[in-house]
Amino acid sequence: KQDQYILAIETSCDETAVAIVKNETELITNVVASQIESHKRFGGVVPEIASRHHIEQITITLEEALEDAGMTLDDMDAITVTEGPGLVGALLVGVNAAKSIAFAKQKPLVGVHHIAGHIYANRLEKEFEFPLLSLVVSGGHTELVLMREHGSFEIIGETRDDAAGEAYDKVARTLKLPYPGGPEIDRLAQEGEETIDFPRAWLEEASYDFSFSGLKSAVINRLHKAKQRGEYLKPEDVAASFQASVVDVLSTKAFLAAEAYGVKQIIVAGGVAANKGLRAALKEKFQDSKAELLIPPLELCTDNAAMIAAAGAVAYNQGHRAEWGLNANPGLDL
Ligand code: KG4
Numbered sequence: 001k002q003d004q005y006i007l008a009i010e011t012s013c014d015e016t017a018v019a020i021v022k023n024e025t026e027l028i029t030n031v032v033a034s035q036i037e038s039h040k041r042f043g044g045v046v047p048e049i050a051s052r053h054h055i056e057q058i059t060i061t062l063e064e065a066l067e068d069a070g071m072t073l074d075d076m077d078a079i080t081v082t083e084g085p086g087l088v089g090a091l092l093v094g095v096n097a098a099k100s101i102a103f104a105k106q107k108p109l110v111g112v113h114h115i116a117g118h119i120y121a122n123r124l125e126k127e128f129e130f131p132l133l134s135l136v137v138s139g140g141h142t143e144l145v146l147m148r149e150h151g152s153f154e155i156i157g158e159t160r161d162d163a164a165g166e167a168y169d170k171v172a173r174t175l176k177l178p179y180p181g182g183p184e185i186d187r188l189a190q191e192g193e194e195t196i197d198f199p200r201a202w203l204e205e206a207s208y209d210f211s212f213s214g215l216k217s218a219v220i221n222r223l224h225k226a227k228q229r230g231e232y233l234k235p236e237d238v239a240a241s242f243q244a245s246v247v248d249v250l251s252t253k254a255f256l257a258a259e260a261y262g263v264k265q266i267i268v269a270g271g272v273a274a275n276k277g278l279r280a281a282l283k284e285k286f287q288d289s290k291a292e293l294l295i296p297p298l299e300l301c302t303d304n305a306a307m308i309a310a311a312g313a314v315a316y317n318q319g320h321r322a323e324w325g326l327n328a329n330p331g332l333d334l
């Protein structure tokens with residue numbers, strides 16, 4: 001059987017990324033051009049700036065990936081691309097680049113869901129065993145996704161308000177930390193102690209849903225009160241206390257759901273999967289569990305195209321094809 005090569009493009013937020021994956025699981029190249037520096041002074045991603053950077057970077061990133069792999073577009077079996085969710089202007093750059101390449105080279109085109117990509121990043125490390133449960137924790141999503149087979153995603157719990165990454169970024173802004181706030185809080189938390197007892201939103205008994213807006217408000221109110229009283233709170237301790245609450249809820253709910261559904265694997269996905277506290281807590285929680293814990297290496301946690309190629313390859317082999325009318329879909333469902 002001949003080797004199969006899948007090219008992927010990801011431009012849903014602030015990284016322009018191109019990757020090539022061989023035979024579904026072997027990573028050949030993974031190029032990521034980050035725009036973080038351009039957004040930092042605004043304290044968050046500015047959609048208009050993101051789109052412009054993607055336009056500047058897409059061709060260069062594509063050329064770099066092909067050069068790194070020592071391959072040409074003619075060697076690819078299919079072109080896959082993130083069609084959503086994400087920023088519409090940012091997504092459009094990737095979608096149109098993918099459509100242009102696929103049309104010019106007469107290659108099959110496949111649209112990929114960004115979160116399916118985050119989940120499939122894990123498969124570049126280890127083969128999936130079903131049923132599996134994925135804890136998805138990114139800037140826009142926090143959900144527990146049950147997979148009984150490839151390409152099937154059943155959301156058994158999700159956030160009712162803020163995503164975990166969003167809460168991190170908002171709390172970081174209140175602490176006047178630079179964007180993106182998640183890694184900054186994580187770094188501070190390592191040096192602090194849990195001195196403040198912030199709430200944990202367990203919600204109804206046996207609910208696998210999440211809520212982080214109450215916690216976010218509790219942190220902001222506590223900082224505000226301290227300021228009024230002229231009381232000094234160590235930012236390290238605020239970070240450690242906030243992180244303890246987030247990590248406690250995420251790891252506990254993931255564990256309860258994994259037990260309840262009797263899954264073979266628990267896989268972590270999305271930017272917040274890079275969090276040191278969460279990684280450590282999950283390792284401890286699942287130490288004696290029957291479920292095998294998979295956490296991607298750091299470079300595959302945050303946005304990249306390797307994960308889109310991994311998910312796209314499976315979709316392609318299952319027969320999924322996009323039409324030439326493929327459009328960016330900022331609200332795409334998993
Ligand atoms: O998956 P991702 O790269 O983009 C989305 O699809 O949203 O996730 C980005 C989010 C941001 O909110 C960022 O602050 C958070 O992931 N993040 C972290 C860490 N690294 C990235 N949050 C906590 N701890 C980290 N180490």
Ligand code: ZN
Pocket residue numbers: 114118138139270271302303
């Ligand atoms: Zn993402």
